[in-house]
Amino acid sequence: MKAFLITLLLVSxxxxxxxxxxxxxxxDITKLRAQYEECKNNLNAKETLKAEVAKPENNVLxxxxxxxxxxxxxxxxxxxxxxxxxxxxxxxNNEKMIKKYEKLLKTKENEILALKKKLNSNKKTAPKKTxxxxxxxxxxxxxxxxxxxxxxxxxxxxxxxITKANTFxxxxxxxxYDSPNGKKIDSWTMNTSFTSxxxxxxxxxxxxxxxxxxxxxxxxxxxxxxxxxxKK
Numbered sequence: 001m002k003a004f005l006i007t008l009l010l011v012s013x014x015x016x017x018x019x020x021x022x023x024x025x026x027x028d029i030t031k032l033r034a035q036y037e038e039c040k041n042n043l044n045a046k047e048t049l050k051a052e053v054a055k056p057e058n059n060v061l062x063x064x065x066x067x068x069x070x071x072x073x074x075x076x077x078x079x080x081x082x083x084x085x086x087x088x089x090x091x092x093n094n095e096k097m098i099k100k101y102e103k104l105l106k107t108k109e110n111e112i113l114a115l116k117k118k119l120n121s122n123k124k125t126a127p128k129k130t131x132x133x134x135x136x137x138x139x140x141x142x143x144x145x146x147x148x149x150x151x152x153x154x155x156x157x158x159x160x161x162i163t164k165a166n167t168f169x170x171x172x173x174x175x176x177y178d179s180p181n182g183k184k185i186d187s188w189t190m191n192t193s194f195t196s197x198x199x200x201x202x203x204x205x206x207x208x209x210x211x212x213x214x215x216x217x218x219x220x221x222x223x224x225x226x227x228x229x230x231k232k
Contacts, residue, residue, distance in 0.1 A: 102162050109160045109198070116179050117157055158200035165197040167232045168204065174228040176206070178221050185222070193232065202226050 158180045169191050176186040180203040195215065198205035206222035208215050 106160060106162055110157075113160065113179060114157050116182065120182070158203065160205070161199055163197050163199055165195060165207075167193060167195055168229045169193045169232050170224070171228055171230055174224050177203075177223045180223055182223065185220075188224075199226065204229055 170188055172190045174188055174190075175184050176188055177183060178185050180200050192209070194206045194209040196204050196207050198207065202225065203223045204226050206218050206224060208217045210216070
């Protein structure tokens with residue numbers, strides 16, 4: 001009887017240990033299953049994100065091109081900033097000199113304009129060839145009507161003003177002159193564009209013009225009437 005009880009007690013202990021071991025295995029399996037589900041969800045999320053980033057492959061190429069373009073533009077920006085700094089420093093030093101030369105240029109242009117007017121006036125009033133004097137007898141009028149002598153057309157000299165450079169266009173077909181109130185040298189069609197930084201009261205000087213959308217500097221004196229142009 002005693003042996004039976006001892007055997008029963010040992011069997012009970014063994015069964016208790018086996019139950020604990022089984023419960024521990026079940027808990028481990030539950031944890032592993034939960035970890036597996038978590039890993040599976042994380043893997044699915046990563047695959048989805050990878051597909052979105054890599055879809056399509058052109059996005060990667062475009063991103064690479066954008067990065068190259070950004071790098072190029074940044075380098076250009078650095079160069080431009082350096083040029084602006086240099087020009088800002090040099091402009092402060094050259095401002096007085098520029099104003100001095102602008103005044104000198106304005107004076108010289110006015111002198112040239114005055115000389116052109118005098119030259120044109122001298123051409124108009126050049127003395128004619130004299131003919132041999134003829135003697136004739138004429139009845140004397142006691143009360144002769146006074147004769148009116150035509151006046152010489154005095155040359156009109158307009159002062160040239162230096163202005164800020166602007167772009168203009170012709171309002172209609174216009175004549176081009178070699179100086180204010182000067183000779184006609186060309187004719188331009190309506191809407192022709194040009195630049196200018198010189199003007200008088202009634203005239204605008206053409207300093208450059210556009211051909212096939214390209215600007216060209218004027219190679220000769222060209223003026224157009226102020227009433228025939230407008231700013232763009």
